[in-house]
Amino acid sequence: MPTTVKIMPNRPTHPVRQKSRSLQPPIVVVLAYDGVNAFDLGLAVEVFGLTDMGADWYRLVVCTEHPGRPLSANNGIRIIADDGPKFLARANTIIVPGWSHIEDKPSATLLDALRRAHQRGVRIASICSGVFILAAAGLLNGRRATAHWAQAELLSTRYPAVDVDPNVLYVDDGDIMSSAGRAAGLDLCLHIVRQDYGAEIATRVAQRLVVPPHREGGQAQYIPQPVRKAQGGALASVFAWAQHHLDQDLAIDRLASRAGMSRRTFIRRFEEATGMSPGEWVVEARVSRARELLEATQLPIEGIAAATGFGSAEALRHHFRQRIGTSPMRYRAVFQVSARTRAGVENR
Structure with missing residues (x-):
């Protein structure tokens, strides 16, 4: 039987431990859809859904086109999210996790919602193969982005208007961001925290996750590089x-x-x-x-x-x-x- 995970919005419970930045905490919406990568979705939920970082920490919302309907993630996991696309209109940041169906075209409803959000000035970030959804929405045309090294050539071929950089862990192109492999999504999430709350808070989050606040180098250190040979x-x-x-x-x-x-x-x-x-x-x-x-x-x-x-x-x-x-x-x-x-x- 598949494992079903029901995702509820976060509710901070501990006192504020850092200086309040605004009257309303920034809203981070993580998209969920059939074929979503559970690891990508989970790491975004872990970073932005912390409940003991203070009352001005992010408000996390996981939303889907069809609230309450079970979604099939990878690894036999089913996900149920109660919130729908209406939260995209209220988001400060939208996280688009990777998905397993990059050969398919995302739904028109999802693509239109992302375009409208971008037009309103919402910051949108993809993790791993989620970059294919941003590209399909036309949000990366004429812009720099990255993808997992094994998918970078496909992204470049399928969307030639995108300036694909396969050598970095993530790309910050202002209001559009993208990360390379799945774990690089954690680097990008910490980068977003660093932008919003400063280096000290980002380091605290990294320490809790037992990861470096910033990794040196790019994807090249993770790419197998067999030496080219001639035959005969x-x-x-x-x-x-x-x-x-x-x-x-x-x-x-x-x-x-x-x-x-x-x-x-x-x-x-x-x-x-x-x-x-x-x-x-x-x-x-x-x-x-x-x-x-x-x-x-x-x-x-x-x-x-x-x-x-x-x-x-x-x-x-x-x-x-x-x-x-x-x-x-x-x-x-x-x-x-x-x-x-x-x-x-x-x-x-």
Whole structure:
């Protein structure tokens, strides 16, 4: 049997602990619809629905086109919300969680409601694939937005008028905001709190959730980046040899010699096979190997720089940040823990 969750509006119960900002608390409306992602909806409810942040904290409302009707969320969860679209007219902020049906067109009623809200100056923010609903409403035309890295190309192809940035965790484009992956929705929600209540309150909320108030870097650190290869022939053997000798001199002339080609022919064939120059490919391969070593070993940064052919820790840091969007040490702090967690699960 599916699990049914009935969502009630929040009612703050504790005394005010921060200076009151207005006579009326800002209203945050979180949309619910068939196919809504329960995690996206839940994190927005958790942040904006806190009941002990004071009387001027947000008033949270979860609304749907058909109040009281069970909605099918992902993971076998059913959601019942009692409030309808009328709350969109009163919202200060609307949160659009991700949904499971991005191949479908959202209902005309929902899209029209979002357009009217935007025309009234309401701030609208999407989480993960909720950005497809904003795009379908035409709210992102000529504007910058982001999406999960696995959906960014689809968003760009389907809605070419949208300036899709696949490298960031979230985009704040004024009255329209969007987050990348689902967990990046938490980054965006904390950003909204920071805008409305200041950094100190946003940090308090982050501490309660046991998450960083602000994450450094973008999506690049979470995207699998297999090194591009050529299939068969002389180039394939060069690719294989280079990946096992990243600590050595991988100058173009040396690689061309191993392939039995002239420098000019080698560069042309290489670019045809990979879409990048030999130099770019070598840096990509070295950064990829550095990621593996950061995740799986305790080698110091200088040792990883030597093992991957960067020569110095400074060179490694430069190229790593340029491609991954964060420093090697910060990457290790996050992903070596993740690697250990995975290993523990696999060994059970």
